[in-house]
Amino acid sequence: MDEALVVGGTRFIGRHTVEELLAHDYRVTVFNRGEHANPFAERDGVHHYEGDRANDRELLTAKREVEPEVVVDCAAYHPRDVRKATEIFADVGAYVYVSSGASYAADDVPKREGETPLRDCSADQAADDTDATYGNRKAEGDRMVFRAAERGVNAMAVRPTVVYGPHDYTERLDYWLHRVGTHDRVVVPGDGTNLWQRAYVEDVASALRIVAESGTPGEAYNVGDRNALTLADTVRAAADALDTDVELVRASDRELSTAGLDLGSFPLYRPAPHLLDTHKLAALGWSSTPVGEAMARTAADHRESDRTGTEHGPDRAAEETVLSVLDTI
Template identity: 70%
Template sequence: MDSALVVGGTRFIGRHTVEELVEHDYHVTLFNRGSHENPFVDYADVHHVRGDRGNDEELLSAKREVEPDVVFDFAAYHPEEVRSAVEIFADVDAYVYVSSGAAYDRDDIPKREDETPIKECTPDQAVDDSYDTYGNRKAEGDRAVFEAADRGVNAMSVRPTVVYGPFDYTERLDYWVSRVEEHDRVVVPGDGTNVWQRVYVEDVASLLRLVAENGTPGNAYNAGDQNSLTLERTIEEVASALDTDVEVVHASERELSTVNLDLADFPLYRPYPHVLDTHRAESVGWESTPVSEAMERTVGESAESDRDGADVGPARETEERLLDVLDTV
């Protein structure tokens, strides 16, 4: 297996996956519209075929041109796109669909691939583009993978939880890096003990490759750091990576309301734990990077970038008003 077609592949998870594949001697072809900068223009083993993954004829044309051994599908956001893809790539050695931990429909701790149910998806949800239906659409894409595997297609899916790492355009962790880097005190919603398991982006990339090489058709594979951190512990890891100290100031829902904030206004906050079981991923030879090492790489790139997460969390002015309120209590 040495030829890979990556549908998408220039932004975040796909970008790191291409790096992973190149490091393991794959010849990689990107298939996308070219609407984002291609970081691989100088790579001899990475080629680009321009096209729209929503156009089945263009996707089929790319398949015929590349004749890939394995396909990684990062850009399937609607179930019908997955159904088309598993037909077009029915004869490849492996088709790996990038699903999501948001596909789960019950807050088991942890969520397990064959035990925790996934969400239903109505016809209206299947064609929707809003975030509210994202998990439903990913779950239905998983079903398309499972049905294809029942027909003999070597199709599998990977379900990452919240992904962090270098070049994360969502800026969720950048918000906290910026806060810790620039200020001595930061507000943390609640008591800081909420757990929303994350997964380092390079580990997602390695799992995708390992699933393609060693996975079982019809299986979904969870991807999550094997050591799940609370939000407060995450901030402490950020401070350690920056070689600085920070005072964490907890704020309850009532205290936040004094400046018109809510717990969920802060990035990476989730009221109920979200943890994925990773034993199945480990069965294909995968392990996650130690959090301190992953955070050091992540924070280093974030601090050198121009991303600060200002648009994904409360303004610092509002935070300072809240700190003034808390100091008088």
């Protein structure tokens, strides 16, 4: 049984990665600061090492105590994090960095590893903490992985697009699940055909394991649902998963402006298509969960949680204003 170290591992992608590794007979140690409840506190085969990944000494101590064969890094948000991790874990069997589809600079459809350019990253961006530089920082982390592989480190990157599924603390999909679960008419921005591919979290977790076991050093692998849905189809899938009917009312920027809204006010809206080619990952034996099944599991978790996502999109009063305007047209 191999030892795995998951840097981050109690919230969303990391939590599912721990479950994926356990299901494939790994012993797992979760390394984090202990700021969130540990869902594995009573689980056999899971250990917890408390420390700050920004503290190189603590990360090195964890490496020496655990002696992992596999390291999955879910909490590297700055290029320095990846550079230091690839130095500390230079001799492990596999180091897998959780990157992002946001690392791509161009709006190619689809975006392909090794073909679509990555974002640049200045020194100021590398040290920034805002959402505006997230993709730049992730792209520079990818480059750190590539450089580490040139030094002989078995380092790889996995690039998910927008991730959804049980325990999603971002609540982006919860907004739509809550809307269709409580109202029979909902506003969809634009014509509903905007395409922002998503990745089911359990598929991301399986991708991380598969890349650790079978990936090529210095390579990056995209991960996303094989069947990408438009926003309108996503909302319909959410309604189906909750076994309810909903009328989708499409609204333009002009109509949304009557309530002080715009297209970007809504979660999961993106003006340009965002689609990742996943053939490279599929060649390693990976496959994605059918969207209906993934949405059903996501909806079941939503029902059991107190997440509504209402803070991440227009409030119902604003939506009602738009609906009333549209009803007069």
